[in-house]
Amino acid sequence: MLPAMTDQQGPGAGSALFPEIATPNNAEGLHxxxxxxxxTMMAIGGAIGVGLFLGSxxxxxxxxxxxxxxxxxxxxxxxxxxxxxxxxxxVHPVAGAFGVYAExxxxxxxxxxxxxxxxxxxxxxxxxxxxAAGIYISYWFPSVPQWxxxxxxxxxxxxxxxxxxxxxxxxxxxxxxxxVTAIVVFIMVGIFLIFGNGSHGTTAWxxxxxxxxxxxxxxxxxxxxxxxxxxxxxxxxxxxxTAGEAERPEVTIPRAMRNIVWRLILFYVLAVAIMVxxxxxxxxxxxxxxxxxxxxxxxxxxxxxxxxxxxxxVVLTAALSSVNxxxxxxxxxxxxxxxxxxxxxxxxxxxxxxxxHRALLASTAGILAAILLAVFAPKNAFLxxxxxxxxxxxxxxxxxxxxxLRFRKTVARDRLSSLPMRLPxxxxxxxxxxxxxxxxxxTTFFVDGLQWSVPAFCVFLALITFYFRxxxxxxxxxxxxxxxx
Numbered sequence: 001m002l003p004a005m006t007d008q009q010g011p012g013a014g015s016a017l018f019p020e021i022a023t024p025n026n027a028e029g030l031h032x033x034x035x036x037x038x039x040t041m042m043a044i045g046g047a048i049g050v051g052l053f054l055g056s057x058x059x060x061x062x063x064x065x066x067x068x069x070x071x072x073x074x075x076x077x078x079x080x081x082x083x084x085x086x087x088x089x090x091v092h093p094v095a096g097a098f099g100v101y102a103e104x105x106x107x108x109x110x111x112x113x114x115x116x117x118x119x120x121x122x123x124x125x126x127x128x129x130x131x132a133a134g135i136y137i138s139y140w141f142p143s144v145p146q147w148x149x150x151x152x153x154x155x156x157x158x159x160x161x162x163x164x165x166x167x168x169x170x171x172x173x174x175x176x177x178x179x180v181t182a183i184v185v186f187i188m189v190g191i192f193l194i195f196g197n198g199s200h201g202t203t204a205w206x207x208x209x210x211x212x213x214x215x216x217x218x219x220x221x222x223x224x225x226x227x228x229x230x231x232x233x234x235x236x237x238x239x240x241x242t243a244g245e246a247e248r249p250e251v252t253i254p255r256a257m258r259n260i261v262w263r264l265i266l267f268y269v270l271a272v273a274i275m276v277x278x279x280x281x282x283x284x285x286x287x288x289x290x291x292x293x294x295x296x297x298x299x300x301x302x303x304x305x306x307x308x309x310x311x312x313x314v315v316l317t318a319a320l321s322s323v324n325x326x327x328x329x330x331x332x333x334x335x336x337x338x339x340x341x342x343x344x345x346x347x348x349x350x351x352x353x354x355x356x357h358r359a360l361l362a363s364t365a366g367i368l369a370a371i372l373l374a375v376f377a378p379k380n381a382f383l384x385x386x387x388x389x390x391x392x393x394x395x396x397x398x399x400x401x402x403x404x405l406r407f408r409k410t411v412a413r414d415r416l417s418s419l420p421m422r423l424p425x426x427x428x429x430x431x432x433x434x435x436x437x438x439x440x441x442x443t444t445f446f447v448d449g450l451q452w453s454v455p456a457f458c459v460f461l462a463l464i465t466f467y468f469r470x471x472x473x474x475x476x477x478x479x480x481x482x483x484x485x
Contacts (some may be wrong), residue, residue: 050476063225064216064281065208068273070225075265078233080433084404086257089240097240098400105406114399121392122330127369129323136316154367161327176319182314183267202279234393256423257482334359391457394441
């Protein structure tokens with residue numbers, strides 16, 4: 001049942017059109033210090049990371065040169081998500097983001113499960129990303145145990161996230177700027193190498209059409225690779241999560257969302273297209289596998305002096321950026337659970353500089369898993385962690401789309417024009433997104449490394465549902481008392 005309507009002024013504060021769910025930001029204890037510039041780069045930092053720089057090796061192996069089509073399909077789903085999230089984030093700019101939307105427009109279980117799942121998925125993703133960082137550093141220091149780099153990287157990122165949010169945002173801005181600049185340079189150098197003279201152009205065309213053709217695994221390969229490529233776009237939701245700390249959310253959120261999505265599409269499609277044009281797809285995957293980035297392999301094959309080492313530094317920066325952003329995301333989601341009574345109240349505490357420091361500490365669980373895997377299973381650590389997070393994020397996106405259907409029913413048609421960013425042809429695209437995400441979830445059963453993603457997540461979902469029901473019976477209304485710990 002939806003909360004009562006209020007007459008407070010402003011779309012983010014609630015009105016006759018929207019349920020009142022936003023709490024004053026000073027009550028949350030968070031500070032509105034993130035600018036549009038920082039918001040955009042944090043979103044890029046969350047999305048452009050190991051999914052592109054390391055996970056692309058898996059997608060190329062599945063689809064060959066046709067992986068380009070897979071990234072285009074993923075872009076379509078990401079566009080739908082960006083519009084859906086922008087609509088709801090402008091109306092309800094709160095730290096809990098889509099967890100709050102789900103609770104408001106669906107039910108309390110949906111709000112609890114999506115926040116818990118998102119927090120857990122981000123924590124696991126953090127483990128995958130620090131593992132990737134260890135792999136990249138091993139490029140220069142192959143004799144040093146990988147777990148040492150995982151520990152050092154993790155300590156640095158936790159220290160960074162303990163700073164004030166505007167300082168964190170500024171660090172992330174420059175982290176993301178490095179990899180955005182690098183991708184642009186990669187694209188420009190790649191275009192020059194491919195079209196700079198006739199021989200390279202002929203070789204590039206051969207790489208796209210020979211070695212099994214453009215579709216070596218058929219359309220099945222394109223669809224299978226989508227199970228990984230879609231995760232490359234999972235990061236656009238950071239805009240909604242940062243809404244609780246954004247300056248002028250009604251302006252900054254739509255602009256940041258438009259910027260991030262179109263940049264992601266341009267970067268992903270062009271970068272991957274150039275990568276498979278520079279190196280035969282069967283060589284780039286077998287040479288790098290998951291022991292390095294296909295981007296580094298591409299520059300090595302082109303014999304550009306020092307380019308491989310420079311690119312390895314860039315992909316390392318990308319991994320650090322993703323760790324930084326995902327620590328932020330998981331911390332804010334756990335903070336939201338603590339504040340709303342869905343988790344221990346200590347997770348909702350804020351330090352004097354406006355950082356949910358105890359939620360940050362809880363977010364390091366994935367790092368501990370990464371360290372253990374780096375010690376005992378370094379070759380399989382990345383895919384084990386990354387694959388586990390896939391099903392959880394698919395569930396989160398499905399709940400967001402379901403919440404949007406109810407959100408649109410609540411908003412009067414003649415008032416929709418007040419929203420600065422709206423998804424056209426509603427509800428067609430929202431339903432299309434739901435159908436595609438369900439189909440992708442079912443496809444994971446047939447992809448090596450992902451077969452157990454959905455079953456494992458179903459066990460996780462059953463456990464948190466049992467916990468939720470049991471806690472509700474004990475304490476209706478709130479799962480934890482104010483003094484619980």
